[in-house]
Amino acid sequence: MMKVEDTPEAWDVVDSKHRFKGYVIEVVTDSVKMPRDEVADRDYVVHPGAVAVLALDEHDRVLMIRQYRHPTRHLMWELPAGIRDVAGEPLVTTAARELAEEAGYRAGTWYTLLDLRSSPGMTDERVRVFLARDLSRIPEEENGFEHRHEEIDMPVEWVPLADAVEKALMGMIHNSSTVAGILAAYAASVEGHALLRPADAPEA
Structure with a gap:
């Protein structure tokens, strides 16, 4: 049985584009290397936390x-x-x-x-x-x-x-x-x- 606990892991990012930067948040697109060497874009909001x-x-x-x-x-x-x-x-x-x-x-x-x-x-x-x-x-x-x-x-x-x-x-x-x-x-x-x-x- 697998251990049910979130664990840190970082997949390779082959490219990163900064789309927007505001007062609190930033929007980024990372091109992430997936299993079987596929690359997929992932948009996300960078946030300082709360x-x-x-x-x-x-x-x-x-x-x-x-x-x-x-x-x-x-x-x-x-x-x-x-x-x-x-x-x-x-x-x-x-x-x-x-x-x-x-x-x-x-x-x-x-x-x-x-x-x-x-x-x-x-x-x-x-x-x-x-x-x-x-x-x-x-x-x-x-x-x-x-x-x-x-x-x-x-x-x-x-x-x-x-x-x-x-x-x-x-x-x-x-x-x-x-x-x-x-x-x-x-x-x-x-x-x-x-x-x-x-x-x-x-x-x-």
């Missing part, structure tokens, strides 16, 4: 925010999240900043909940989802973050974890890291979160 935070309070409620996502033309309920935009910054520090900026909370306890490849057929984006516990509200005068663009008037709601699972399974929420985080948190709660990795666990 973090997301499943903040769970003492009543097992998930902190969720609603944000406009223009590509989908939807207001979407999501976990606080953000791009890995500070070189060399520990991912848990990035996550703590996003939780503070987007939702106004800090956490005393952090775990790695899961690592995702958001859409491995079209992007190299990696998302680490953290579980944050022991939450406390940050006084408004201490936060000092100015919301702009999609983040203006972004509501925050506390949703019971079991209800969040139901909403995911019923197709009422769709953000991939949010759905994965909710289901992972629910599964991890069965073992009292004992199987979760530490917040600074290495990425594969």
Whole structure:
């Protein structure tokens, strides 16, 4: 029986064309050497990666925010999240900043909940989802973050974890890291979160 675990492997790239470079993403076409010496072009988005935070309070409620996502033309309920935009910054520090900026909370306890490849057929984006516990509200005068663009008037709601699972399974929420985080948190709660990795666990 084969070991069921993703493993690093890089097939030879015989040519690479850079199609587009924006503020966050880049689009590339690689000509990749396939088995039997065939070569095939693969388009993909180069992305710096992201973090997301499943903040769970003492009543097992998930902190969720609603944000406009223009590509989908939807207001979407999501976990606080953000791009890995500070070189060399520990991912848990990035996550703590996003939780503070987007939702106004800090956490005393952090775990790695899961690592995702958001859409491995079209992007190299990696998302680490953290579980944050022991939450406390940050006084408004201490936060000092100015919301702009999609983040203006972004509501925050506390949703019971079991209800969040139901909403995911019923197709009422769709953000991939949010759905994965909710289901992972629910599964991890069965073992009292004992199987979760530490917040600074290495990425594969």
